């Protein structure tokens with residue numbers, strides 16, 4: 576098999592719900608959990624993910640499936656990148672220990688299955704308003720919003736791309 580045919584090693588970070596418990600067993604604790612769409616990765620994402628990784632022994636990232644994203648109302652054309660592709664890009668980051676996904680509207684059920692020590696979001700969220708925060712605190716975990724990196728969002732990036740190409 577040539578190098579071109581060899582799957583990248585980071586693929587092993589990606590696991591579905593059925594294999595999650597087995598994958599979690601080998602992850603060093605404390606477990607940090609975050610979730611999101613991560614449609615087009617940008618500087619704000621990679622900075623907060625690196626910060627999140629430094630807060631524990633492992634960073635678990637849960638992506639919304641395409642069907643879940645469609646219900647979020649980010650736009651009829653979203654996600655631009657399918658969940659399998661978003662998972663590959665996310666798994667390639669050194670700061671990410673495990674990538675999985677969820678099909679529900681929120682990660683609450685997945686968080687209750689994983690029982691992470693810390694859940695994090697970027698600074699565009701008020702953690703006190705999230706049901707996930709109540710859940711993680713129920714087993715002694717914590718919830719934290721990490722600093723927002725100003726000027727970076729996928730929606731704004733897409734607006735700039737469309738403006739530069741003159742296409743809607």
Ligand SMILES: Nc1ncnc2c1ncn2[C@@H]1O[C@H](COP(=O)(O)OP(=O)(O)OP(=O)(O)O)[C@@H](O)[C@H]1O
Nearest residue numbers: 611612613614619623696697723724727728729730
């Ligand atoms: N500029 C940023 N700085 C820090 N964290 C961010 C930033 N933008 C998004 N995040 C965080 O990244 C995670 C994924 O968010 P999301 O995929 O919605 O990114 P986004 O750029 O806001 O996308 P969209 O514009 O499509 O909503 C969330 O936890 C969010 O809080």
Ligand SMILES: O=P(O)(O)O[C@@H]1O[C@H]([C@H](O)CO)[C@@H](O)[C@H](O)[C@@H]1O
Nearest residue numbers: 610611612613639679680681682705
């Ligand atoms: O990429 P986003 O829009 O930050 O991801 C959403 O985050 C929501 C947040 O965790 C509050 O629950 C979540 O509910 C939603 O499913 C998306 O993951």
